[in-house]
Amino acid sequence: MHLHKYEKIWLGFGIIALAIFLLIVGITAFSQGHTPSGGMDMIDPKKVNETAPFDNPGVTKIDDDTYQVAIIAMAFGYNPSKIEVPVGKEIIFKATSTDVVHSFTIDNTTVNMMVVPGRIATKSYTFxxxxxxxxxxxxxxxxxxxxxxxxxxVVE
Ligand code: CUA
Incomplete structure (x- = not known):
């Protein structure tokens, strides 16, 4: 029957289209996981303590106007527990979790990051x-x- 043949062709076409789609999704996900840019970088949650910048948690001066703060969230606290940053400078917060989903939220600011294991959350803020x-x-x-x-x- 001719109809049967055409159905097979369309079925085959559908499978190929699906395979191409999955391939594109896979390549996109893979390349994102290996590109160190954007606000949601990947990290191995078991190797946080040996992965920069979390191998040295706390405040790092990048230049005269920019500081970076690396924070590790874990049940139930933050490392480092004491953070001191200058007022009027751009502070780039980078946070990750070694266990479950937490947040890094600074009261009365726009800093409110969901901190997910396996990912690096980034937020820039100037006090x-x-x-x-x-x-x-x-x-x-x-x-x-x-x-x-x-x-x-936050200090002068
Ligand atoms: Cu950590 Cu709630």
Missing amino acids: DKPGNYLILCNEYCGVGHHMMFTEIE
């Missing part, structure tokens, strides 16, 4: 007033969730 700001986790992460907070000191 316009010195003082102590509360850092807290607003993603439920377990029994110690409500104790997961620390402070950032």
Whole structure:
């Protein structure tokens, strides 16, 4: 029957189209995982402590106007626990998790990053007033969730 033959052809075409689609998706995902740009870089959650910049958590001066802060979130706290940054400079926060999903949220600012194991979350912020700001986790992460907070000191 002729109809049967055409159905086979279309079925074959559909499978090939699907295969091409999956290949493109796969290549895209692969290349994204290996490109160190954008706000959601990948990281091996088991090798956080030996992967830059998290092998040296805390504040690093990049240039006169830019500082980077590397933060490791884990149940139930942040490393480093004490962070001090200058006022009026661009602060680039980079955070990752070694266990479950947390957040890195600085009260009264626009810094509110979901911190997912396997990924590096990035957010840039400039404090316009010195003082102590509360850092807290607003993603439920377990029994110690409500104790997961620390402070950032913004100094002149
Ligand atoms: Cu970490 Cu909630």
